[in-house]
Amino acid sequence: MMIYIHFPLPEAERDLLTQALQTGVSSPDSSSPGVSTDTDTCVWGQDLPAAQRKEAFLQAEVVFGNPPADWWAESRNLRWVQLYSAGFDPYLALDWTRPELQSVTVTNLRGFFGQPVAETAVAGVMALYRKIDELARLQAQSRWVGGELRPQMNLLYRKRVLVLGAGAIGETIMKILRGFDCHVTLVRRSQAPTVEDLDELLPEADIIMAALPDTEETKNTLSAQRLALMKPSAVVVNVGRGSAIDEPALTDALQHNRLAGAVLDVTYQEPLPGESPLWSMTNVLLTQHTGGGYAEENADKVRVFLRNLDRYRAGEPLENVVDFSRGY
Structure with missing residues (x-):
């Protein structure tokens, strides 16, 4: 052989x-x-x-x-x-x-990548909520403004989280978030709740985490219409495939404060083009498809x-x- x-x-x-x-x-x-x-x-x-x-x-x-x-x-x-x-x-x-x-x-x-990707997803949300990304930028500028940031910080504790995809990543995210007393709903392919229930689920979610493969069924799962259903304080996370989200619609929603933030390990095109506005948006964390690494x-x-x-x-x-x- x-x-x-x-x-x-x-x-x-x-x-x-x-x-x-x-x-x-x-x-x-x-x-x-x-x-x-x-x-x-x-x-x-x-x-x-x-x-x-x-x-x-x-x-x-x-x-x-x-x-x-x-x-x-x-x-x-x-x-x-x-x-x-x-x-x-x-x-x-x-x-x-x-x-x-x-x-x-x-x-x-x-x-194989369930644990590291799930940790990236949760870490990204915590970085946004606890202003770790902004504090890192301030540290690079030798600026001390922590007192001003304190009222802007959020807790992951008891948030309502919607996880799209019930594979190893989704299951591991749910396991981690139990430690934060979060209310986690897994959206599955063939067991309720399913994608058909998203329109009812999205308006109540604080965090939406997509951990979907790239198939014809999953493309644009988070369409412009569905992104519009989310509340302005919601955070979107994508650690599956970039095709699951209407990226121009997501970018527009983030630019106009119709969404609070996004953690994107994957994007529609990789590497992300240099002209993409996502690079310079302070409410976006780009982890550059490193989520599975260790x-x-x-x-x-x-x-x-x-x-x-x-x-x-x-x-x-x-x-x-x-x-x-x-x-x-």
């Missing part, structure tokens, strides 16, 4: 993967991009010139990483791809009815791959198989 690693890893995480594969797979040494055992070969894309990586991919049975989508249809050997992301947007456009793709199983990191992130991704590799070798069902027909 040939395994192709299309995931540039730092030395420590690469060593973790190499050592774990020693019993069944040899990883490349300094003089060769791939070394074989009797049955297996592991090839690292980061050791190959860019022009040779596609050929290595086309020979592989197993791939760890997110290779370019236009390579997939040419492969005749591919059987399993473990993505290093929860998102798989680049692969949605592939024709999964083609015979060469029907035999490919794709697994992603669904649920020190052990890459090492834990390697561990997910290794656990699934054990299952693959044993002929057992893999974890987190993507259903492209459903978009998640």
Whole structure:
């Protein structure tokens, strides 16, 4: 079996993967991009010139990483791809009815980022409520005006929070907010309350947190019409996909104080264009799609791959198989 690693890893995480594969797979040494055992070969894309990586991919049975989508249809050997992301947007456009793709199983990191993203969502709201962002700007200017800010501060305590998406992120947000005695409502796809109930729920919410995937069903979930239903003191958080919110309508509402603030880990276009007014708005926190990051992130991704590799070798069902027909 040939395994192709299309995931540039730092030395420590690469060593973790190499050592774990020693019993069944040899990883490349300094003089060769791939070394074989009797049955297996592991090839690292980061050791190959860019022009040779596609050929290595086309020979592989197993791939760890997110290779370019236009390579997939040419492969005749591919059987399993473990993505290093929860998102798989680049692969949605592939024709999964083609015979060469029907035999490919794709697994992603669904649920992997629940804890860090939930912490970013809650931390962002607390930063706005407690004026941490503004205090940081004042510190950079050596200005002491704390007394003036105190009456403008808010508490997260007992706020009414609406979480759109009941996956790992939404569930973890709810768990964290229980410690603040918040009233949390999860909006689910197929269990009440659902998206159809949003028009009734939005006017009462203090905080609206979107943790939605990018599917046809979720696009513009928070439309201009729904944003208009929110009270002026409401804060909007997006830690799912930028497509879930009508971004121009959100920007306009924030500019004209029809909403109090926003925490945006994701935007419709990434990187966010330099001309976007969101960059300069003091009631907006842009966390630049860092919500899933933490020190052990890459090492834990390697561990997910290794656990699934054990299952693959044993002929057992893999974890987190993507259903492209459903978009998640």
